[in-house]
Amino acid sequence: WIIVNHADEVEFIGYESLESYARIARYRPIKEKKKTLYQVVLDQTPFYAESGGQVGDRGYLEAEGEKIPVIDTKKENDLIIHITPKIPSNPEATFYCKVDMHKRRMTENNHSATHLLHAALRKVLGDHVQQKGSLVNEKLLRFDFSHFAKMTDEEIREVEHIVNSKVREDILLEE
Numbered sequence: 626w627i628i629v630n631h632a633d634e635v636e637f638i639g640y641e642s643l644e645s646y647a648r649i650a651r652y653r654p655i656k657e658k659k660k661t662l663y664q665v666v667l668d669q670t671p672f673y674a675e676s677g678g679q680v681g682d683r684g685y686l687e688a689e690g691e692k693i694p695v696i697d698t699k700k701e702n703d704l705i706i707h708i709t710p711k712i713p714s715n716p717e718a719t720f721y722c723k724v725d726m727h728k729r730r731m732t733e734n735n736h737s738a739t740h741l742l743h744a745a746l747r748k749v750l751g752d753h754v755q756q757k758g759s760l761v762n763e764k765l766l767r768f769d770f771s772h773f774a775k776m777t778d779e780e781i782r783e784v785e786h787i788v789n790s791k792v793r794e795d796i797l798l799e800e
Contacts, residue, residue, distance in 0.1 A: 632675035
């Protein structure tokens with residue numbers, strides 16, 4: 626790691642805000658698919674790191690007229706790591722950090738849908754149904770679950786009806 630500013634831990638503020646100001650604590654180059662990318666750790670961040678099947682945020686860091694894309698956000702050893710294609714000219718600057726709000730909101734919608742789907746599956750198939758994995762991004766969700774038989778067409782339609790009915794209720798999100 627190349628240390629820029631000392632920060633013992635990273636503060637995640639992404640539930641309260643999708644933008645903030647931050648300083649780079651450290652960075653390092655990495656090789657990925659024959660190109661160099663950079664892992665950047667900020668002292669605080671609004672970027673959600675990939676977790677539990679949900680993809681990490683994208684957005685950008687901006688300072689001194691330079692805009693650096695954040696192409697992914699991951700967690701490693703309790704650090705939130707921002708993947709960027711380059712390092713800013715002045716890593717010691719204070720950066721305006723902005724999450725891609727549309728991507729975050731669409732991903733949140735699909736995350737909520739996994740909970741609705743799980744509840745509907747348990748209602749239709751039984752309480753033994755358990756989530757075994759998932760993929761959640763801004764375009765789709767995949768929900769892996771355990772059940773002792775292939776679902777019938779009628780069971781699938783019933784689950785779809787339950788989930789769609791709940792979506793149409795437009796229930797407020799409780800934080």
